[in-house]
Amino acid sequence: MIKLLYAVLLCSPVWAFAQTVTWKADRERSVVRFSVNHLVISKVDGVFKNFEGDMTSKGPDFSDATVSFTVDVFSINTGDAPRDNHLKSNDFFNAEKHPAMTFKSSSLTKVTNGKYLLTGDLTIRDVTKQVKFNVAYGGTTKDATGKQRATFKVNTYLNRFDYHLKWDKLTEAGGMVVDKMVNIELKLEFVQQ
Template sequence: MSLFSRKSESAATTGSATAVAEVNPELAALTGDYTIDPTHTSIGFTVRHAMVTNVRGVFGTHEGTLSLDGSKPENSTASIDVELNSIDTGAPDRDGHLRSADFFDVENFPRMTFRSTAAEQLGGDRYRITGDLTIKDVTKPLSIDLEFNGSATDPYGNERVGFEGGTTISRSDWGLTWNAALESGGVVVSDKVKLVFDISAIRNKPQAG
């Protein structure tokens, strides 16, 4: 996950200002391997229902890792695995339908995965992460805009970093095409789905010996 480059203006020999990549010392100090903390991380979504309201849900079970390199951001990576059976929209019948073959088909495709391939800085602490998102048997590229929320040492001595952000996808691109028509026009479930990420990750401690 390429998250640690900064851009500043420096004068070239011609006198013009040129944006150059610059490593931020504070962020460079965060270089290391991290494990996503599932109890303080939320991976959720919002989708339009019946053209008039939004349904929100979360995936309660997931795991992932970050490898952050503040000196060479291009070496940073991110990996996330989500258990689709853990979907929770607050309505058991609806959750059961989402787990069925009409949608995720969790019996045959239990996990959704994301593997980063590139990243760029958008300005300040805003970044865009690009990678491969796999749902069922379909893998397609996906870009996620994230904001770096900072770092802290928690009361248990864990070094943490935080990111939040999201993106919008067309679920039909991943073969999630089930729908039903409304008498008034339109459909029950919109094709567009907003994905929302609020991530807390803990730096891995050195192995003894």
């Protein structure tokens, strides 16, 4: 019986016995950023200062990872307080009623070495839609305390109208004051727990 058990263990794939590892986003070393065309000829950049990100994975290449993310809408910062207040209003995020944006992954597909496609449900305001993010894995290393750290760059474009962020004015020339397409870029550093 012992020989049979030993043979099964030898023939079983290593990943079958791998432990699930939990990672948390380090807010001090991560950035959740967006940019949008403004008045046709310029861009407005902004960040969300408060967010929480969790990831679990068994494999060292993160191909089986699941990701969840929550962003505090009230923490939006474009460097202009009146504009930030407008973005928190019902014209855009309606932060009083919908104070958080959430993301829950459904798959992480390896495209090439170090490149992934992250798919999942993104909820903004009262709308949940499936979105795809391009992910570039930067690598994993140990920090001074011996904890593992992994870095990722994540980006996509979203149509803000899809999420009821529908404030819309035109310039004198007929262009949109705020474009409907928004570039989302995250630079994330996760710490193994």
